[in-house]
Amino acid sequence: MDADFASQCPAPWASSDTVTLAHGGGGSLGQRLLDRLFRPHFSNPVLATAHDASVLPNPAAAIAVSTDSFVVRPLEFPGGDIGHLAICGTVNDLLMAGARPRWLSAAFILEEGLPMTTLARVVASMARTARRAGVEIVTGDTKVVDRGHGDGIYINTTGIGVLTSQAPIAPSSVQPGDAILLSGDLGRHGVAILSVREGLKFESTIESDCDLLLEPVEALLRAGLDIHCLRDLTRGGLGAALHEIAATRQVSIDIDSEAVPVCEAVRGACEVLGLDPLHVANEGRFVLFLPATQAGEALRILRQFRAEASRIGSVRPLATVPVSLRNAYGTTRVLPYLSGEQLPRIC
Amino acid sequence: MKHLDEYRDATSVRRLVSAIQRLVTRPWTIMEICGGQTHAIVRFGIDQMLPAGITLIHGPGCPVCVTPVSMIDRAIALAGRPEVILCSYGDMLRVPGSQGDLFSAKARGGDVRMVYSPLDCLAIAKKHADRQVVFFAVGFETTAPVHALAVRRARDEGVENFSLLVSQVLVPPAIEALLSSPHSKVQGFLAAGHVCTVMGLSEYLPLARRFRVPMVVTGFEPVDLLRGLLACLQQLESGRAEVENAYERAVREDGNPSARQWMEKVFCVTDREWRGIGCIPASGYRLRDEFAAWDAERRFPSTARSETLTTECWSGRVLQGLCKPVECPAFATRCTPDHPLGATMVSAEGACAAYYRYRR
Numbered sequence: 166m167d168a169d170f171a172s173q174c175p176a177p178w179a180s181s182d183t184v185t186l187a188h189g190g191g192g193s194l195g196q197r198l199l200d201r202l203f204r205p206h207f208s209n210p211v212l213a214t215a216h217d218a219s220v221l222p223n224p225a226a227a228i229a230v231s232t233d234s235f236v237v238r239p240l241e242f243p244g245g246d247i248g249h250l251a252i253c254g255t256v257n258d259l260l261m262a263g264a265r266p267r268w269l270s271a272a273f274i275l276e277e278g279l280p281m282t283t284l285a286r287v288v289a290s291m292a293r294t295a296r297r298a299g300v301e302i303v304t305g306d307t308k309v310v311d312r313g314h315g316d317g318i319y320i321n322t323t324g325i326g327v328l329t330s331q332a333p334i335a336p337s338s339v340q341p342g343d344a345i346l347l348s349g350d351l352g353r354h355g356v357a358i359l360s361v362r363e364g365l366k367f368e369s370t371i372e373s374d375c376d377l378l379l380e381p382v383e384a385l386l387r388a389g390l391d392i393h394c395l396r397d398l399t400r401g402g403l404g405a406a407l408h409e410i411a412a413t414r415q416v417s418i419d420i421d422s423e424a425v426p427v428c429e430a431v432r433g434a435c436e437v438l439g440l441d442p443l444h445v446a447n448e449g450r451f452v453l454f455l456p457a458t459q460a461g462e463a464l465r466i467l468r469q470f471r472a473e474a475s476r477i478g479s480v481r482p483l484a485t486v487p488v489s490l491r492n493a494y495g496t497t498r499v500l501p502y503l504s505g506e507q508l509p510r511i512c
Numbered sequence: 513m514k515h516l517d518e519y520r521d522a523t524s525v526r527r528l529v530s531a532i533q534r535l536v537t538r539p540w541t542i543m544e545i546c547g548g549q550t551h552a553i554v555r556f557g558i559d560q561m562l563p564a565g566i567t568l569i570h571g572p573g574c575p576v577c578v579t580p581v582s583m584i585d586r587a588i589a590l591a592g593r594p595e596v597i598l599c600s601y602g603d604m605l606r607v608p609g610s611q612g613d614l615f616s617a618k619a620r621g622g623d624v625r626m627v628y629s630p631l632d633c634l635a636i637a638k639k640h641a642d643r644q645v646v647f648f649a650v651g652f653e654t655t656a657p658v659h660a661l662a663v664r665r666a667r668d669e670g671v672e673n674f675s676l677l678v679s680q681v682l683v684p685p686a687i688e689a690l691l692s693s694p695h696s697k698v699q700g701f702l703a704a705g706h707v708c709t710v711m712g713l714s715e716y717l718p719l720a721r722r723f724r725v726p727m728v729v730t731g732f733e734p735v736d737l738l739r740g741l742l743a744c745l746q747q748l749e750s751g752r753a754e755v756e757n758a759y760e761r762a763v764r765e766d767g768n769p770s771a772r773q774w775m776e777k778v779f780c781v782t783d784r785e786w787r788g789i790g791c792i793p794a795s796g797y798r799l800r801d802e803f804a805a806w807d808a809e810r811r812f813p814s815t816a817r818s819e820t821l822t823t824e825c826w827s828g829r830v831l832q833g834l835c836k837p838v839e840c841p842a843f844a845t846r847c848t849p850d851h852p853l854g855a856t857m858v859s860a861e862g863a864c865a866a867y868y869r870y871r872r
Contacts, residue, residue, distance in 0.1 A: 363628060432513055486872065493522040494734070496557025498870040504850040505606075 182281035189275065189309030198307065202285060206292035207271070207302040219303040221268055224327040229264035231255055232323040238316050240283060243357050244372030245448070247318055248291035253377050253448060254399070255324040256298045260382045261395040261451065263334035264326030266298055271322050272306040276315035287318060298377050300324065329386060336413035338393040343480040344460035345418065346453040348381055349374065349471035350426040351403055355445035356434045365438075371430045376449035381470040385453065390463055394454040398447040401503065404488070405444070406452060408502040411487040418488045420478035420500060428473075440507050443490075443500065454480065519733035520556075528738035529561045532745060539565030540748050541697050542741065543690075543833050545683060546704035547574030547861025548732050554866040556734045562741070569697070569833035570866075572686050572789065573704050575651040576603050576859035577831060580785040583679045584609030587648050590677065590812060591622035597640060599633045600648040602626045607855045630662035630676070637666075637674040646808045649676040654706045656680055656797060657771035660778035663799065663806045675808040678798055681784050683707050684715045685795035691723040695834055700744040702730040702737070705759040710775075712767025716755045724753045731759040778803055787855055788828030827854030830863050837867040844872055 187194040204212065211219045235251045245253075251271070259266040271291065275284065295302055332338065353374040360367060378397060385392060396406045403425070411418050427435075427442040435442045455463055460476055467474035488500040518524070544550060550570040553559055559568050572578055588609050591598040598614070605614045605626060618624035623643075627633055630647045637645035649659045659676060666674045683704060690696055703716060708729045716727045726747035730740025740758040747754060757763055775797070784796030799807045825847065826840035837843050837856070847853040849865060856862035 365628070429513055432516075436513075436516065492556060493520070494525050494557065494561060496560045498555060498557055499872055501869040504848070 179281075184275045184277060184279040184281060184284060184309055186277050186309050186311070189307055195307065202288055203305060203307075206288050207295070207305070209301040209303065211268075211301060211303040221303065221325070224267070227328045229259050229262040229326045229328060230323065231258035231262075231326075232321065233258065234319065234321040236316060236319050237358065239361055240287065240317050242361050242373055243370050244353070245375035246287055246290050247320060248287035248289075249294045250375050250448060251320040251322045252291050252294040252298060252300070253375055255322040256294075256300060257378045257397045257449075257451070259324050259326035260378050261334070261397050262326070262328070263330045263386065263392070263395070264328050266300045266324055266326040266379075268303045268325045269295065269300050269322050270304045270306075270324075271302050271320060273308070274315055274319040275307065275309045276317050277309055277312040279317050284318065291320075294377065298379055330392070332391070334392050334395055336394050336396075336410045339410060339414040339416060339454045339480055340393060340456070341416055341480050341482045342457060343393055343454045344457040344463075344476055345407075345420070345478045345480065346455075346460060346463055346467060346474065347403070347425065347450065347477045348378070348453070348467050348474050349450045350428050350431070350473045351398070351447060351450065352427055352431040352435060352442035352445035354448040355402070355440075356431050358446070359438070360434065365434070367430060367434050367437075369430050371434065374447055374449035378449065378451055381467055382451075384466050384469065385463060388462065388466055390455055390459050392453065392455050395451055397451040400446050402442070402444045402446055403452065404441075404500055404503065407488045407500065410454070415483050416480050417482065417484040417486060418478060418480055419497075420488065420490050422490045422492050424475050424477045426473035426475050444503050444507055452477075516733065519731070519735040521735065524735045525561075525738060528735065528742055532566075532738065532742050533563050535742070535745055535749060536563045536566065537749060539567070540699050540745060541567045541569060542700045542702060542744055543569045543571045543698040544702040544730070544737075545571040545573040545687070546706065546732075547577065547859065547863070547866075548706070549573075549702060549704065549730065549737060550863050551861055551866045552732050552734065552737060554870045556737075558734060558737050558741075566741075566745070569836070570830070570863040571701075571833060572690070572786065572831040573652065573683065573707075574831075574856065574859050574861040574863070575655070575681065576607055577827065577855040577862045578681060578686075578786045578789065579604070579607065579650050579679045579855065580787045581609050582785065583677070584613070585611060586809070586814060587646075587677055588612065588614060588617045588622075589814070590646050590808065591617040591624050592620070593644075593812070595642075595644050596812075597623045597625060597636060597643050597645045598648065599625045599627045599630075599636065599645060601628075601650065603859050603861075604648055604650055606849075606852070607858045608852055630659055631665070634662060634666060634669070634671055634674055637671050641673060643673060644811075645674045646812075647674070647676050649678045649680060652681055652683055652704070652707050653710045653775075656775045656779060657710060657768075660774040663778050663803050664774065666806055667803065672805070675806045675811050676799065677808040678779075679784075680779065680797035681786065682781070682795050682797070683711075684719060685792050686786065686789070687716075687719055689789065689792050689795075690832055691719070691725065693832065695832075698725065698833060700726045700748050701728070702740045702744060703727050703755075705729055705731040705736070705762055708757075708759070708763045708767060710768050710771050712763070713755050713757060713765050720753050720755050726753050727755045729755075729757045729759045729763050731762060786831075788825075788831045825854035827856040827862075827864065830856050837864040838871070840864070844868055
């Protein structure tokens with residue numbers, strides 16, 4: 166289904182075509198962009214109504230809403246692009262609340278001079294990922310800013326999902342004694358972006374992990390496990406996610422550093438740059454909190470999707486240190502909550 | 513991962529720790545020079561594995577930490593000039609000068625860029641022929657060769673819109689200053705492995721002799737650090753004070769003569785101000801007169817204001833090994849990585865940042 170999607174694209178843009186200020190000016194050029202690019206790709210009955218607001222059916226259960234803006238540079242990177250990322254990011258956030266993602270809005274801020282072929286690739290990529298996720302893009306917006314006032318494309322997506330479980334899947338449900346599982350290896354997205362952005366060359370190309378988390382999360386929910394909390398790991402990596410949960414729920418978290426999977430290529434790149442993979446961004450990984458008695462079953466399910474999935478730690482009552490890390494020598498240290506982005510060191 | 517896993521191996525670590533435990537008969541105080549070593553010690557909990565009487569104190573070997581406020585002010589002033597593109601290593605950007613840091617200079621509209629190598633700046637200079645590209649050349653003997661290389665290449669390729677703001681410091685004069693202090697408690701040193709890959713061992717011989725302290729060239733992984741500590745403690749227990757290489761996998765006795773040749777052609781020794789310590793004679797490099805055209809200090813008249821240091825910051829004492837970061841009253845309260853009072857809280861290699869990150 167995905168492979169033939171490109172052939173449906175009705176608008177073969179000339180390589181010289183670029184986005185102009187007129188595309189965002191509310192006139193015929195903007196309408197043409199909508200009709201030739203966005204509508205064909207995002208085609209669905211709600212969007213086809215072409216009204217100022219889209220009308221959605223009233224779901225039977227409570228809904229979850231999430232919004233995110235995407236400003237990645239470069240727009241296309243090993244393992245993904247900003248369009249794929251813009252769908253995955255919001256869909257994954259909805260999944261983390263135990264919601265089935267249904268509808269998305271997509272708002273674009275385009276920079277004058279952006280090649281139309283680049284925009285077409287990004288939009289096609291969004292459409293592909295949205296289909297895989299089973300979500301419809303039901304409303305959208307396009308604005309164009311002067312050249313030099315943007316990084317080509319900024320995208321905001323807001324998503325609505327319908328809750329599938331009764332018990333709240335949220336940081337507030339985390340309990341001392343819970344096991345913490347990680348769905349795969351860490352650091353691929355951050356290192357992939359850094360290496361292309363800064364022109365760093367490593368022996369093997371590291372691809373972003375940017376992907377939908379739909380399948381593993383649905384498999385976990387289907388298994389009827391008592392899931393307390395799910396959290397996808399994005400900026401700030403595992404470290405930031407654990408700190409946020411520990412602070413919200415007022416608990417402490419112990420992590421076994423030996424159990425945290427990081428692939429050789431990412432480890433190598435992080436060693437060279439002086440970065441800690443535990444704080445590097447991911448776009449297709451999550452942590453799962455659930456009763457320790459169900460950890461084995463949950464791990465078995467996670468490993469059907471990624472062999473590196475691992476049980477990395479546990480929750481205990483609040484102590485002085487929110488998140489601590491035990492190493493192979495039996496000593497422990499604080500896992501810090503970083504104040505900002507990690508900076509590569511001098512030597 | 514080869515060259516890494518074997519030096520973090522838990523069995524080797526335990527074997528070295530028990531050798532140290534069997535050896536030690538009394539308390540000793542040892543200083544690791546390099547900030548990279550400090551971070552590894554705190555991160556891996558090496559100090560927690562040692563017998564109770566062994567005290568590790570953390571030396572001044574963090575280039576970001578010892579860069580004087582006046583130099584950061586100068587970089588910030590340069591970043592404010594419309595024609596200048598100021599390039600720096602990443603961890604210099606958050607170090608506070610008297611008027612904010614380079615990040616805030618960037619936010620005010622300065623063209624401040626993070627680079628991984630000064631050679632990247634040459635490419636930037638060629639691309640922007642109408643701008644002045646200044647590289648903030650900070651570091652010890654480890655970064656000096658590549659900084660020298662960049663200047664040589666700029667001269668050879670006729671790149672005139674490139675210059676270095678040099679804040680280059682040297683390890684042995686700092687050790688000498690520390691040991692000459694009446695407050696010094698240091699009985700042995702772990703010398704900085706990376707510096708010695710360039711400089712070799714010979715500079716340390718007169719220091720070990722004069723001050724009767726063992727100096728053991730040491731690496732940065734847990735096994736390296738424990739091997740260095742074991743060698744240093746063996747000397748202390750047997751009353752020796754020698755220069756010894758416990759980082760043979762990277763350091764040759766004569767270092768890297770060809771790198772030194774590059775440095776010596778481009779730089780000459782000068783007095784340098786060390787943040788928190790003060791001026792140390794003959795403790796740094798400046799560009800030789802024949803490379804004056806690539807010296808940012810000579811190209812741009814100084815507009816930086818004079819230094820105003822916060823009195824609450826104990827980084828000077830920390831850098832001299834006179835106190836541990838946690839003993840500072842501002843530590844983790846009024847001084848944090850979000851609001852650093854001193855550079856030791858900012859740099860990835862600063863002792864205060866290491867304690868804040870791993871020990872609270």
